[in-house]
Amino acid sequence: MPDAARDQLADARLYLCTDARRRQGDLAEFLDTVLAAGVDIVQLRDKGIEAAEELELLKILSDACARHGRLAAVNDRADVAHAAGAGVLHLGQGDLPVPAARAILGDGILIGRSTHAVPEAAAAAVQPGVDYFCTGPCWPTPTKPGRTAPGLDLVRATAALGTDRPWFAIGGIDLGNLDEVLAAGARRVVVVRAITEAADPGAAAAEFAERLRATV
Numbered sequence: 225m226p227d228a229a230r231d232q233l234a235d236a237r238l239y240l241c242t243d244a245r246r247r248q249g250d251l252a253e254f255l256d257t258v259l260a261a262g263v264d265i266v267q268l269r270d271k272g273i274e275a276a277e278e279l280e281l282l283k284i285l286s287d288a289c290a291r292h293g294r295l296a297a298v299n300d301r302a303d304v305a306h307a308a309g310a311g312v313l314h315l316g317q318g319d320l321p322v323p324a325a326r327a328i329l330g331d332g333i334l335i336g337r338s339t340h341a342v343p344e345a346a347a348a349a350v351q352p353g354v355d356y357f358c359t360g361p362c363w364p365t366p367t368k369p370g371r372t373a374p375g376l377d378l379v380r381a382t383a384a385l386g387t388d389r390p391w392f393a394i395g396g397i398d399l400g401n402l403d404e405v406l407a408a409g410a411r412r413v414v415v416v417r418a419i420t421e422a423a424d425p426g427a428a429a430a431e432f433a434e435r436l437r438a439t440v
C-alpha cells in the first residue's frame with residue numbers, strides 16, 4: 225500500500241458508509257457534497273446489491289473520492305474490491321478472514337476489520353494485515369439489525385489499549401451523542417444515517433468533521 229494512502233488513513237477522522245439508494249447522478253452529487261464538507265473515507269455498503277451494479281456504483285464512488293483526494297472503500301467482497309481497484313476493503317468477523325483477503329489482494333490495499341468485544345478489538349489492534357478496525361455498535365441501530373450493542377464500555381476499553389493502529393467507533397452515532405463518544409476516548413467515527421439521512425448532509429458532515437478535528 226502506498227505511503228500516501230496510509231497517511232490518509234492515519235489522518236482520517238470521519239468515515240461514511242452509504243448505500244445504493246442514492247444512485248447515479250444523485251450519488252455523485254451527494255458524494256461531492258459530503259467529501260467537500262470533510263468526510264475522509266466513503267464505503268459503499270449495500271448488503272443486497274449484485275456485483276455488477278456494485279462495480280458500477282463503485283466507479284462513481286472512486287471517481288468522487290479521487291476528485292477530493294479521499295479513500296474509497298468496498299464492503300465484504302475481496303473480488304469486487306480487486307475488480308474496482310479500491311483503496312480499502314472492510315471485513316467483519318463473519319467475512320473473509322484477513323489472510324485470505326491478503327492472499328487475493330496482496331499488500332496494495334488497506335484492510336479494515338469490525339470488532340464487537342474487547343478480545344476482538346485487542347486482536348485487531350495487533351493482527352498482521354489489518355490496517356484499521358472499528359468497534360461497536362455504540363448504540364443499537366436499525367442499520368445493523370440484530371447486532372447487540374456493547375456500548376461505550378467497548379469504546380473506553382479500546383481506547384485503553386493505547387494502540388497506534390487507527391480505530392473508529394461505530395453504531396448509532398449522531399451529532400447529539402458525538403460528545404459522549406469522544407469522552408469515551410474515540411477520535412474517529414463511522415456513521416451511516418447521521419449523514420445519509422440528514423436534512424442537509426453537507427452541513428452534518430461539516431459539523432462532524434469540525435468537532436472531530438477540534439478534539440485532540
Ligand SMILES: Cc1ncc(COP(=O)(O)OP(=O)(O)O)c(N)n1
Nearest residue numbers: 269299314315316317338358394414
Ligand atoms: C467501516 C465499517 N465498520 C464496520 C462495518 C460493519 O461490518 P460487518 O460487521 O461485516 O457488517 P456489514 O456492514 O457487512 O453488515 C462496516 N461495514 N464498515
Ligand SMILES: Cc1ncsc1CCOP(=O)(O)O
Nearest residue numbers: 365367368395396415416417
Ligand atoms: C455497519 C454497522 N456495524 C456496526 S453498527 C453499523 C451501522 C451503523 O449505522 P448508523 O450510523 O446508521 O447507526
Ligand SMILES: [Mg+2]
Nearest residue numbers: 300315316319
Ligand atoms: Mg461485512
